[in-house]
Amino acid sequence: MGEERTVRAVRGGAARGGVVGERRPARAGRRSHRWWRALLAVLVAAAVVVPLSAAARPEIxxxxxxxxxxxxxxxxxxxxxxxxxxxxxxxxxxxxxxxxxxxxxxxxxxxxxxRLLAFDGRGPGRVTEVIGDLAHADRVAILVPGSDTSLDTYDRFRAGASALSTELARRAPAPARTAVVAWLGYRTPGTVSTTVLTTGRADRAAPRLRQAVHDLRGVLGRGPRITLVCHSYGSVVCGRAAAGLDVDDIALIGSPGTGADSVAALHTPARVWAGRGTDDWVAHVPHVRAGLFGTTVGFGTDPMDPAFGARTFPAGRGGHSAYFTPGSPSLTHLARIVLGTEPGQHDGDGAADGDGNGDVSGDGDEGEAR
Incomplete structure (x- = not known):
């Protein structure tokens, strides 16, 4: 009974802003309550699910x-x-x-x-695959995946890379030539795990991504454009690798944050873009950073927030896994970014914007909970 009263008191305090009897704005209290409830739910689920999953699936x-x-x-x-x-x-x-x-x-x-630039079948696996003719490409996209991507789920990741390759080939003005690099070059966190809440995996992945870009520049030379397309937790990886990286554009899609509070804090010469579908659940992830159990949880400012400073683009009504759906506004705009054509401008096929309007920047809140 004492524990039950304590839980009720803590819940009541959280609803009022975290401390029993403390007066805070109701909206801030509700946000705090949702954040801690979500965090605790993930931590509890991770404590149960992750060890069982690891025991059921030994290293291959x-x-x-x-x-x-x-x-x-x-x-x-x-x-x-x-x-x-x-x-x-x-x-x-x-x-x-x-x-x-x-x-x-x-x-x-x-x-x-x-066309495999790299392969490692150990553990969850790593692979870097080229779709297209890299040796002669002058527009190259590097896709960086998010959580739960491994060799066992690689077909889904590759399908997105293939869809972008097809869209690029359709829209590229002659004589431009394109290639897409599907970069599964790091051990991604599980969606239901404690690692997905911190930058730990991204910090270890960032040097690998930087090396991959360096190697690609060795093949391509200085002239061709390189764009990082970073999905979900992959945007945290890109954020940790961005400083001084020799790329032209960084596109963040379905991003929970980058670990930085602004584009300026990324220290990148690249143009930084952000897009999020209006049905993407990541809009409900609290965009905060907080100390917890000796580590930092959360990834800071929402890239869709005007305060972050990214160039936002409409991504349609799709959910978290729909950014590479053929015919979608998100795929249309991603292709234009890779080709160096501003989203909202007409390209070689005279196609419309992809969502029926000329909005380039969005409203800064697209995809937020309403």
Whole structure:
């Protein structure tokens, strides 16, 4: 009974702003209450679900990846072949281990026609795949995924990269040539986990992303445009890697925040864009940073907030996984950003904006809960 009274008192205090009897604006109290309820729910779920998931799914054996030099235009085909061979070896080990699904994914990646810049089948797996002709591209998009992306879910990630590649090819003015790089180059956090609330995974991923961009510049040279397209937790990775990075644009979609309070704090020379679908649940994530159990939880200012300073673009009514849906406003605008055409301008096919209006900046609150 004492615990029950304590819980009721804490709930009552949270509803009034956190301390029993303290007077605060009702709206701030409600936001605080929602934030702590959401945080505690995730922490409790993570404490139960994550250990059970790890116990049910042991690490899948795979060979260490081949040690390859940084690729050049002349060695791209050799690098692709070497990484396909690694994928084939990993598929055989996964099959021997009894993991039919992982073996099938890796066999597909090992098939001719897949252009793998990197492959590592160990653990959740890492892969960097090129869709298009990288050696001759002058517009390149690097997709950085969010939580719960691994070799086991790679088909969904690759589908988004393929959709963007198709849209780029459709809209690119002659003689522009395009390529998309699907960069699953880090161990993503689980959506239901404590790691998804902090920058820890992003901090470890950022040097890998910076190296990937450096290697691509080694292949492409200085002239071609490179755009980072960063989805969900991937926008935290991009935020941690952004300082001085040699890219032209950074597009944040479905972002919970970047770990920085403003575009200026990213210290990037790139143009920074932000878009969010009006049905995206990430709009309800509290955009705060707070100390908890010796670490920092949350990612700071909402990139859609005018105070952040990003160039916002309409992303339509889609949800968190709909940004690469063919025909959607979000895919239309992402393609224009990659091509260097301002969202809202007409491109080579004379297409309309994709959402029926000429709004480039949005209203700064698009996708927020109403």
């Amino acid at each position: 054996p795979a060979p260490a990846p081949a040690a390859l030099p940084a690729p050049t235009r002349a060695t791209l085909d050799a690098a692709y072949a070497a990484n396909r061979a690694d994928a084939a070896r990993a598929a055989r080990l996964a099959a021997a281990h009894g993991d039919v699904h992982r073996a099938a994914v890796e066999r597909e990646l090992a098939a001719p026609g897949h």
